[in-house]
Amino acid sequence: MSDLVDDNAGVAPGRRRKAITVFITGVIAGVLSGAALGVMWWALAPRVSVVITPDRVFPESFQPQEYFAANIAFGAIGATAGVLMAIGLVSMRREHLLASLVAALASSVVGTCAMWWVGSHLGFVDLTNIDIPDSAVVDAPLEVTLPAMLLMWSLGSSLVILIMAIGDYLAQRRRKSNHSD
Numbered sequence: 001m002s003d004l005v006d007d008n009a010g011v012a013p014g015r016r017r018k019a020i021t022v023f024i025t026g027v028i029a030g031v032l033s034g035a036a037l038g039v040m041w042w043a044l045a046p047r048v049s050v051v052i053t054p055d056r057v058f059p060e061s062f063q064p065q066e067y068f069a070a071n072i073a074f075g076a077i078g079a080t081a082g083v084l085m086a087i088g089l090v091s092m093r094r095e096h097l098l099a100s101l102v103a104a105l106a107s108s109v110v111g112t113c114a115m116w117w118v119g120s121h122l123g124f125v126d127l128t129n130i131d132i133p134d135s136a137v138v139d140a141p142l143e144v145t146l147p148a149m150l151l152m153w154s155l156g157s158s159l160v161i162l163i164m165a166i167g168d169y170l171a172q173r174r175r176k177s178n179h180s181d
Contacts, residue, residue: 019099022092023106029085030107031114037077038118044077045070045119047139067145075149078115082108082156089157090164097165104157112153116144 046066085107090100124141144150 019093019096019102022089022099023103025092026085026089026103026107027110029088030109030111033081033085034111034114035118037081037111038115038120039122041074041077041115041119042122042142045073045142047142049137050140051135051137053135070142071144071146071149074115074119074144075146075152078108078112078149078152079156081111081115082153082158083160085111085153086157086160090161097161097168101158101161104161105154108153108157112150115153116150120144 046069048066048070082104086100086104089103089107090097093100093103120142122142
């Protein structure tokens with residue numbers, strides 16, 4: 001019965017790639033796109049204004065919407081990147097979704113780290129070592145305050161591959177039921 005279903009059916013010979021190629025492609029694409037998306041996050045996310053005095057640093061006023069908006073921008077960009085990256089990786093290795101999942105998760109780890117690092121280091125201000133005579137109001141460094149936002153790239157990728165795996169499973173069941181008739 002297992003010989004009735006060909007894992008490579010419908011896949012052009014030139015489209016078959018080894019799992020390691022997909023993994024390396026995913027990691028490289030994750031780093032590069034993560035760095036570019038970090039610049040995008042830095043450009044889109046609002047900043048919190050802080051007051052710097054000689055003895056302390058504190059927010060200018062109650063500003064939870066800026067923190068929230070920065071987190072949502074990071075999460076939305078990460079989820080979108082995860083969906084697009086998973087689609088690209090699955091198109092490279094459609095016949096083995098597990099290899100695509102591993103590559104997508106590796107891509108999400110390095111991509112999220114690169115996105116966070118680039119976005120948080122652009123326009124970085126060392127608030128502890130700043131020397132001012134009175135007080136000043138400056139934009140605080142960009143940061144992710146909701147750790148769950150760091151998982152959005154992984155969740156987007158995993159969801160796409162889960163949907164494709166369910167679709168493949170249902171198509172395989174349909175083919176088996178058609179062959180048994």
